[in-house]
């Protein structure tokens with residue numbers, strides 16, 4: 001017993017010593033709450049992290065230190081500091097911090113999202129931006145998006161006519177938005193549709209959905225453990241088997257997709273080049289892409305696009321349903337531009353000024369990834385005059401920046417018309433408003449994401465009247481997680497407002 005106490009005490013002293021030693025007190029770090037030995041500020045991190053960090057910036061200023069165990073995260077929450085990180089010193093913060101799990105799941109960053117900035121990264125980003133998501137390719141895939149939105153409208157219309165009585169008075173909009181974006185993205189990325197016109201997923205669709213769910217669950221349930229190195233080691237030992245099993249399932253799925261695609265290309269099927277994976281196969285030799293690069297890129301595109309657009313549309317609908325005059329204004333514009341007896345298409349976008357403002361205002365108040373993805377300091381450097389050690393994570397709180405009262409009038413109010421008078425860019429040029437990030441690591445799917453959100457929202461507003469079920473209130477609070485969704489799924493009552501043939 002005595003030797004157990006002695007051993008435990010030595011272990012504790014060593015942990016405290018290494019924790020404090022790690023923090024290098026000689027550095028002039030950004031301010032923040034007192035960090036406890038071993039756990040740092042882990043016990044104080046709010047479930048809705050971007051909000052908790054926003055509250056901290058009210059107390060300590062626009063740059064704060066948060067210790068996740070012994071790992072330092074520097075959070076910046078002002079437009080000028082965002083510019084310093086993403087533009088002036090972009091080259092120093094273009095790497096990503098990888099945990100033991102992201103290393104294992106991406107073959108140590110063979111993909112785009114978790115790759116460090118270097119030759120491989122530049123190659124993958126170039127292929128993605130110039131070859132796969134070029135303006136021409138985005139235009140070419142508009143028919144896929146429009147077809148899937150037609151299916152979504154048909155399903156909602158069917159719900160109005162047949163299922164309302166069976167399932168209750170209001171519909172859970174999220175289900176339809178997710179289904180539509182899932183089909184859009186699997187068709188754009190894999191050239192395949194997994195959910196049919198009745199809303200029923202086939203075997204492959206169910207498999208993909210199960211893998212996505214399990215990966216997300218495994219990553220979130222043990223992510224905090226990664227912050228404390230020795231705890232992360234224990235967590236990894238406990239969860240490793242299950243994690244690797246899920247990993248094998250994921251690799252098996254993407255390999256099958258790749259093999260099918262290669263077979264189609266061999267048969268001379270020219271259409272195979274029209275979706276992401278097919279195009280990657282055709283570019284493989286020219287760009288020296290390994291199988292790990294291809295599988296990693298495919299997985300990145302599916303995971304990065306799955307919820308980001310759907311959550312934005314759900315928020316937009318919630319705000320419009322709370323404000324009937326704004327809802328009417330958006331619908332009147334669609335009536336003028338698209339007209340009463342045809343379905344809205346992406347060709348209508350340039351004339352839908354108000355709808356675009358609604359999308360911007362939604363992404364201002366609810367950027368889909370409010371802390372973007374984490375960046376990492378490549379060397380010891382400075383932000384805002386404070387020291388940032390090599391290897392520290394850097395998070396840009398785009399949620400807090402877009403609600404900064406020093407920059408935005410009535411920052412918490414939903415006012416689409418604020419974007420009518422001033423044309424504020426949303427694709428990384430204006431540091432007050434960065435829903436897609438900025439600089440080298442900026443989202444390569446930004447234009448595709450904007451098109452998806454505009455089209456989904458436009459079709460919902462054009463085809464249906466929307467209201468909240470009597471006696472119910474919309475809960476506008478935010479859920480937890482990397483992607484900022486509504487905490488309670490939006491329940492809405494749609495009523496068709498177009499000729500029947502537009503729903504068939």
Ligand code: HEM
Nearest residue numbers: 113301304305308309368372373435436437441443445449
């Ligand atoms: C409304 C929709 C979307 C929003 C708000 C959004 C937002 C973002 C943000 C904030 C980042 C992180 C930037 C950074 O860390 O500096 C990001 C990265 C990324 N996004 Fe998106 N995104 C959306 C849709 C999409 C779509 C449709 C795709 C692809 C099909 C996509 C693919 C990616 C990828 C691959 C990255 C990692 C880029 C890198 O590390 O270089 N996103 N996105």
